Amino acid sequence: MAVFEAKGLSVRYGAVAANNNIDIALEQGCVHGVIGPNGAGKSTFIDALSGRRRPLSGRVLLDGEDITYRSVRWRRAHGISRSFQRTSIFASMTVGAQLAMIARRNAEPDLAGIIDTLSLGDVIDRVCGEIAYGTQRAVDLAIALIGQPRVVLLDEPCAGLVADEAGRMLQHVRDLCRACNVAALLVEHDVEGVFRTCDTVTVLDLGEVLSSGMPAQVRADPEVIRAYLGSAA
């Protein structure tokens, strides 16, 4: 059964329908990729799911319970966490201090494990604003993974990373989600990376679901090829 669902979710900015009637369902231990061209409504969709923006209509469900209008804090306390497209860290604090701060709030039993998995041990005493960009992205991801969340919404975790860094990051996300039985929603620009790593894929275009399903199935969808991937794919 789906742990986290959106049903008929619509978000508008004035007259512009940024999200129109979007359905999605996340399963535990699976990574669900969301791709789409710029302006397709990917970030808006994550904002609506994570409580940052109120949807116009539609519902967000956690274990079948309607949580559409629950606060950001309520969602985090009930196992829904997110990361941000623009690196969102605590620049003046050391890596260790900020992770400890978040861990204390979210009762993380194994912070050392998270630090280990994301290879942050070497920079633990460094001030976060001074470390390499790729490492900052890892800190950003670590903050989202603290507290054993059940649902993780990742807004372009690879934004700004070079190709092999991005590949490793995606691989990492998938392994972690499988190992911890987390349901992940992954919004990403890197189409090939998403097809390679995600268990299911949704393609958005102009705020609507163009296609959804297994990667191979979506890749072969004539609608997707026509609107997004181009005839070469």
Next chain:
Amino acid sequence: MQTSFRPLTGAYDGLSIDLAADSSFLGLSSAHLQDPGRFWPVVWVPLAVGIVLVWLVGRSRFGTTLEGIRENEERMRFSGYNTFLPRLGAFVLSGLLASLGGALFALNAAYVSPDVLSFSQAGDSLIAAMVGGLGTLVGPLAGTALYVWGQARLNSGANLHLYTGIALIVVLVFLPGGITGTLQRLWKRVKR
């Protein structure tokens, strides 16, 4: 507004603090309150208590939470923190300390007028804190010490504001983090 509250606030004339001839405050008469030699314990005890209080807050979990909110409020909320109450607490605490300073100033000066609320007065304490280094405990103390020293030594030509402005510009352009921030960076470099 100004005229209807005049008996209470004194409007632009301000208020003088008049202790009756035979009454006293903390055992000090009016004349004693204006005598630096007699008044200093009344200032230094609250200062010391305030420093210890702020130091303890800075080391506490509450202090860490405030630092997190200062750095990235949105991420704090998305990490499950209530950010409103700590911010309210911080404003209450800094308001408390500032009002303590204001009360002591009024006792010593024996007279307050709207002029003490003008930016040239209130802004000076902000500038002193920036020159010393914001976000640290020692910074504002160092900045204030420098300011008071400058006031005593450089005020003869009525050019104090010129020097204050120069100090602020020098700090903003050349010494990010103020005096303490610069000393910290130098110390780090020496240690390496």
